[in-house]
Amino acid sequence: MIANYHTHTFRCHHASGVERDYIEKAIAEGLTVMGFSDHVPMPFPDGHQSGFRIRIEELEDYVRTLQALREEYKDRIEILIGFEAEYYPAYFDAMLDLLAPYDYDYMILGQHFIDNEASSYAATPVTDEAYITRYVDQVLEGLSTGKYTYLAHPDVYNFTGDENVYYKHMKRLCEGCKSMNIPVEINLLGLMGKRHYPSDRFYRIAAEVGNDAVIGCDAHHVKDVADPEALRAGEEFAAKYGLRVLETVELKNPKK
Numbered sequence: 001m002i003a004n005y006h007t008h009t010f011r012c013h014h015a016s017g018v019e020r021d022y023i024e025k026a027i028a029e030g031l032t033v034m035g036f037s038d039h040v041p042m043p044f045p046d047g048h049q050s051g052f053r054i055r056i057e058e059l060e061d062y063v064r065t066l067q068a069l070r071e072e073y074k075d076r077i078e079i080l081i082g083f084e085a086e087y088y089p090a091y092f093d094a095m096l097d098l099l100a101p102y103d104y105d106y107m108i109l110g111q112h113f114i115d116n117e118a119s120s121y122a123a124t125p126v127t128d129e130a131y132i133t134r135y136v137d138q139v140l141e142g143l144s145t146g147k148y149t150y151l152a153h154p155d156v157y158n159f160t161g162d163e164n165v166y167y168k169h170m171k172r173l174c175e176g177c178k179s180m181n182i183p184v185e186i187n188l189l190g191l192m193g194k195r196h197y198p199s200d201r202f203y204r205i206a207a208e209v210g211n212d213a214v215i216g217c218d219a220h221h222v223k224d225v226a227d228p229e230a231l232r233a234g235e236e237f238a239a240k241y242g243l244r245v246l247e248t249v250e251l252k253n254p255k256k
């Protein structure tokens with residue numbers, strides 16, 4: 001691995017570690033590009049305070065800290081400033097407005113819920129086709145904005161109903177990603193945590209469609225950055241399906 005685009009910090013309130021320690025680990029593991037993608041602040045109405053994101057009032061410090069580190073480390077590693085962001089249609093414009101004053105490089109799409117955090121988490125088992133339809137529709141609509149660089153954990157949606165229904169919608173998802181030139185992420189947090197993703201059934205479809213893959217650490221602790229054992233597992237996983245793994249990805253500018 002030379003580039004990782006999926007990194008969290010203590011700022012999202014469920015990860016640990018400060019930016020500098022993540023950067024030092026990235027350098028020690030030989031990375032040349034280190035992208036931070038902490039969970040984006042989301043301007044929900046009624047003052048709803050999310051428990052797993054950077055808070056709105058903490059956003060400035062996140063960006064300023066990374067800007068200073070980007071400068072300090074510029075001869076040793078390229079630091080990218082990004083966000084892992086959902087696509088919630090009702091809040092999307094307000095979210096972009098919130099980020100607009102800041103200098104940042106990219107967003108990855110991590111669709112953890114449908115519409116907002118009041119619905120059930122994407123990893124909760126679901127059997128109803130109506131939900132997977134909406135989930136995939138929302139992901140594709142988000143990607144079609146052109147603002148997302150890649151799709152994080154594309155297989156987080158835990159549909160446990162009819163396999164033909166899963167195939168139909170995930171094929172639609174994979175074909176959409178391919179046509180929009182969006183890589184799909186092999187998520188090392190899920191792989192090492194033995195979660196239901198990355199899933200064989202999803203990557204069989206991605207292989208059939210011919211998606212490009214990217215390995216993402218989804219680091220929530222400093223030790224997760226380019227962890228050699230996790231990387232080996234990720235590469236083996238990709239090789240099993242003959243997936244093309246991109247070493248670096250082309251950033252899509254979210255400010256255009």
Ligand SMILES: [Zn+2]
Binds near residue numbers: 008012015039220
């Ligand atoms: Zn997280």
Ligand SMILES: [Zn+2]
Binds near residue numbers: 008
């Ligand atoms: Zn993440």
